[in-house]
Amino acid sequence: MEDTTVKLLGTKGSPFSHRAEVALRLKDVKFEFLHEDLAHKSDMLLRHNPIHKKVPVLVHGEKSIAESLIVIEYVDEAFEGYNILPSDPYERAMARFWARFIDDKVIPAFWMSCWTDGEIQKGFIAQSKETLTTLQRQLEGKKFFGGDSIGLVDLAGCMIAFWFAVLQEVAGINLLNEEDYPVLCRWAEDYCSVRAVSESLPDKSFLVAHFASKKEKMFATKAPLLSTKAGRPLPPPLKSNG
Ligand SMILES: N[C@@H](CCC(=O)N[C@@H](CS)C(=O)NCC(=O)O)C(=O)O
The missing domain is CATH 3.40.30.10 (Glutaredoxin)
Known part of the structure; x- marks a missing residue:
């Protein structure tokens, strides 16, 4: 069998x-x-x-x-059942485009904004604001990127919905906030309250502790620098032992 x-x-x-x-x-x-x-x-x-x-x-x-x-x-x-991607070919292509945009543009700019400083950080923060603004525009008039229910782009954006708040708390920055990104913040709440999502989310305090210890190790190593301040190492790629 x-x-x-x-x-x-x-x-x-x-x-x-x-x-x-x-x-x-x-x-x-x-x-x-x-x-x-x-x-x-x-x-x-x-x-x-x-x-x-x-x-x-x-x-x-x-x-x-x-x-x-x-x-x-x-x-x-x-598998049968719930449709994660739209059935229309153009809509499917668009969903794939924005999911890739999140992975290629939104996440890297935000990640680097967290772990750099000085002029280099300013550059990444500017990039991050631009990518978040572009993404927020995609949500206009919709509850989720997928429309009334979550789809590929919402899943792709899970890091923005839940992990970004933790990362910015640990890194001490304030990029994604209600004032600048009210629509994205509202979406993040809606996304996290979907049952399939909330059942799969890690504990926030566990994540804070996890990234805080990662930050400590990162800044204690003698890795190559990507900083305007001597002694600051280049952050390693996203990795989780969670
Ligand atoms: N592009 C990959 C990224 C996956 C990824 O970075 N996974 C991390 C955990 S968050 C990992 O397994 N890291 C192990 C390593 O880098 O050695 C995907 O979308 O699945």
Whole structure:
């Protein structure tokens, strides 16, 4: 008999794992969440994602699918029920465009705004404001990026909805706020109150502690500098042991 079990290799603190988890919950797919310790990656993770060695990885029977946006699309196509992507080809293309915009522009600019300082930080903050303003415009007249219910772009934006507040608290910046981005902030609340989402969110205090310790380690290392202040290291890529 064909193996059709579904396993998700992830970490609770990872926004990328969260994307995959929400997709499975929206589709009502029964799955087993296998928690990865990214400091000691399991053989299973290395076997199923030998290229990137990152979470999430969806293991569906004998098949493994890596990269969160691809996992979401796979889940949407492989299982019946809730539609995560729109059925109209143009709308699907647009959803993919904005999901990529979040990964390629919004997240990197915000991330670097958190972990740099001086003139370099100013540059990233300006970029971050621009990308958040552009994204906010996409929400005009809509409850979610997907319309009345959440879809690909909302899942792609989960880090903005939940993780950004934690990151800016730890980094001591105030980029995403009610005054400048009322529509995005309202969306973030609506997104986090969807059941499939709230069931998949990590504990906020756990995340604060996690990123605070990461920040401490980051600034204690002698990594290459990306700072106008001597002694500040270049931040490592987003990684979570959560
Ligand atoms: N582009 C990937 C990013 C995944 C990612 O960065 N995962 C982090 C956890 S948040 C990870 O596994 N890091 C392990 C490492 O970099 O070694 C996706 O969308 O799935």
